[in-house]
Amino acid sequence: MYRYAHKNVRPFSAVCQNNYGRQVIFTRKRQITKNNIIEELNKALVIHEQNAIEIEYLDRYYRGDQPILYRQKVNRPEINNKIAVNLAYELVERKTAEMCAEPIQYVLRGTDNHKSEEITQLNITMDSESKQECDIDIHRWRSICGTGYRFIGNDDGQGQLLDESDFSLSSENPMYTFVVYYSNGRPAFSCQIGEDENGADIYYVFTDNEWFDVRNDKIYASGINGNRAIPVIEYPNNARRLSDIEMTIAITDAINVLTSDRINGVEQFVSAWVKFVNCEIDIDTFRKMRQEGALVVKSNNGSDNKADVDVMTSELNQTEGQVVFTDLFERFLSIQGLANRQGNTGGDTGSAVELRNGHYDAGLRTAINEPILKKSERMALRLILNRLRINKGFTLMPSDVEIHINHNKLDNMLVKAEVFEILLRCGINYKRAVKTIDMFSDPEQVALESAKRMEMLFPEEQPTTATPNNNNNDKTADE
Structure with missing residues (x-):
C-alpha cells in the first residue's frame, strides 16, 4: 500500500467511514485568549486532520485520481481497461459556473446619490483586486470538499504596482485552513497552517482581538488584530459541509466500473480464445497456421473423437449495458439538480423544455444555495467596509448593500x-x-x-x- 500513498485506492466510504460531510469544529470555551489558545488549537487539529484527509481525497478525485485506476483483475488480467469518466470535474465546473460565471456585484439599497457613488467605487475596487477569480476558486473548493475560505489580508505597501487598495483577497486551501466556532455558531478563531524554511509547521491563529504565531506548542509571536474581526471567512457549501462530489460518488464509481467493463467486453470479444476439441497441436505450429489464416488438425482417435476447432466468443450485451449507464447517469443528474442536454423532440415551447430537461429545477437548487453564500459574503463585506470607513472615509453600512449574484x-x-x-x-x-x-x-x-x-x-x-x-x-x- 505504500506505493499508493496519497492515492485514491480505496472507495471514499472507507476513507470517511461513512461519516459524510466535513466535521464542524467547536470549542467549549467562552473566550479564546493566550492562556488557552494552545490547548484549543491542539484539540481542533485532531478533527481537522481527518477533514484534511477527506478533502485531499475529494480534490484528487476531482482531478481524475479515482479508484477504478487501481483495479486489479484475476480473470484474464491482461485485459483490464481502466476508464475514469470524470463526471466529478464536470459537476464542479457546472456548479461553479452557476454562481460565478458573472461577477458578484454589490447593489445599493435606496437611492442615496452619495452612497451610490461609494458602492460603485466598492465594485471597482473589488474588480481591481481580482475578486471574481478569488470567488471562482472558493466556489470550486466549496463544490469539491464542502467548504472554502477567503482571507482578507494587508498589503502593507507590498502589493502590486499601482495597487489602489490597502487590502488583499485570497482563496485559502481547506486542507491547511479551518475555523473553530463557539457553541452559538459565532467564529472563535481561525487557523492557517504554513511551514518555515526547515519544513516545520507554523500555525497562524486569529481571534477577534489578537493574532498568534504558534510553533512547537508555544506562542512564538502575538499582537493586536486591528480588523476587530477574524479575517478568515468560511464559505460552507451547505450546513453539513457536504461536497457535491461525495453526494453521488458511489454512482460515479459505478459508472467508471461499468464503462471499463464494457470496453473489456469488446476487447475480450476481439481477443477471443481458440478452442481445440479432440486434437493436439503445439504452440509453434499454431502460430504458423494463424499467420497463414488456416488450421489443419487431425482427430486423436479416428471417427470416434472427431476433431474440431472453434473460437470461444461471448459478447457483452451492449444494449443492456447502455440501459444501466443511462439509469445511473439520470440518477446522477437528478440528485445533483443538473439539467440534461436532451434535444427538443418537437412541439415544445421554451418553458416546456426547461421543465422537462431540468433547467427549472437547476435554477431552484441554485436559488436555495444563494442565502448560504450571501451570509459568508456579508461577513467579508463587514470587514472590508470597516477598512474603507477608516482609510477612505466611506459611509456605507452593510445594511445599505444588497449582494447581487448574477446569472445568465x-x-x-x-x-x-x-x-x-x-x-x-x-x-x-x-x-x-x-x-x-x-x-x-x-x-x-x-x-x-x-x-x-x-x-x-x-x-x-x-x-x-x-x-x-x-x-x-x-x-x-x-x-
Missing part, C-alpha cells in the same frame, strides 16, 4: 426590456427598475451612467400645478 443575462432579454419599460411608465424609480429586471451585471453602474437621461425622461418630482397652456386648453375645451 441573455435569457428573455425582450421580456426584460418590456418589463423595464412598464415599470418606468408606472412611476417606479429608474434605479429600482434597473435592479429589478436583472439584465445587467452591474446595475448600479448602469443607473449611474444613465442618471441624467433617466431624470430628464422620468423626473422624480412631477409638476403639481397646471401650466398656462393647460389652462388655455381647458378653457377652449369648455367653450
